[in-house]
Amino acid sequence: MHSESDRTLALAGVYQGAALAQQIGRKGLCDSQAMEASIYSLFQIDATDVLAVYGGLAGLREGLEVLHRQFEGGAGRDLALTRHVISLLALERKLAGRPEMLERIAQGLALARERLQHFPMLHANILSQVAEIYSDTISQIPPRIMIRGEVLHLQNPDNQHKIRSLLLAGIRSAMLWNQLGGRRRQILFGRRRIQQSARALLERARAENRATNPSIGPAPEP
Numbered sequence: 001m002h003s004e005s006d007r008t009l010a011l012a013g014v015y016q017g018a019a020l021a022q023q024i025g026r027k028g029l030c031d032s033q034a035m036e037a038s039i040y041s042l043f044q045i046d047a048t049d050v051l052a053v054y055g056g057l058a059g060l061r062e063g064l065e066v067l068h069r070q071f072e073g074g075a076g077r078d079l080a081l082t083r084h085v086i087s088l089l090a091l092e093r094k095l096a097g098r099p100e101m102l103e104r105i106a107q108g109l110a111l112a113r114e115r116l117q118h119f120p121m122l123h124a125n126i127l128s129q130v131a132e133i134y135s136d137t138i139s140q141i142p143p144r145i146m147i148r149g150e151v152l153h154l155q156n157p158d159n160q161h162k163i164r165s166l167l168l169a170g171i172r173s174a175m176l177w178n179q180l181g182g183r184r185r186q187i188l189f190g191r192r193r194i195q196q197s198a199r200a201l202l203e204r205a206r207a208e209n210r211a212t213n214p215s216i217g218p219a220p221e222p
Helices: 004-027 032-041 057-072 079-096 099-115 124-136 157-179 184-189 191-212
Strands: none
Touching: 004 032, 004 057, 004 079, 004 157, 004 191, 032 057, 032 124, 032 157, 057 079, 057 191, 079 099, 079 157, 099 124, 124 157, 184 191
16 A cells, blocks of 8 residues: 555656746756756666655655645646646556557666766756657657747757656656556545645655754745
C-alpha cells in the first residue's frame, strides 16, 4: 500500500516539471536546484523510495509549493499550469500503451547517463540530448504541449532544451504517480487530502532546511 505522501511527492514532481518549463518560457530562467532535481529523476531507475528519485525532499520544495497554491485556488491559481499538468498526465497514459516508444526513451536516457560521467546534470550537452529524446518521442503524441511566454526566451535554443527536458521529467513523475496508485479522480475529488499532504511535506522540508541552516528563521505559511 502506497502512502498519500508518496503520491503527493510524485504529483508535485509533475507540477514542478510543468511550472519550471513555464517559468523558462515566461522569464528565461527558473530555480536551478529544483530543475536539477527534476532532471535527476529521469536517471533514477532503481531508487529505494520516492524521495530518492528526486535526491531528497529539498529538490521537490518548488513543486510542493506550486501544488499547494494550485489546490488552494483563488488568485494564486494558474489555469495555464493546470492545463499543462493535465496534458502531462494524459500523455503519460498514452505513452504507457506504446512499449516501443518507452524502450526508445530508456535507451536514450541510458546514453545520456553515460555523459554524466563527464558533464554536470544541467550542462548544455546533457539537456540537449534529453530534449532530443522528448522531441523524438513524446512530441509525436498528440496533442503537443505548447509552452507560451516571451518570444525572446522561447526562441533561445538552450531554453528550448530546458523546457523539453523538464516536460520529459514531468512525464517521468506522472508515470511514478500512476505506479503509486495515483488517479485523475483523486485530483478531482481528493483535493483537500492532497493539499493537506503537500502542506505537511512543505513544513517538513522547511524544518529540514532550518536544521541545516540555523540562521534561517521560520518561513511564512504557504
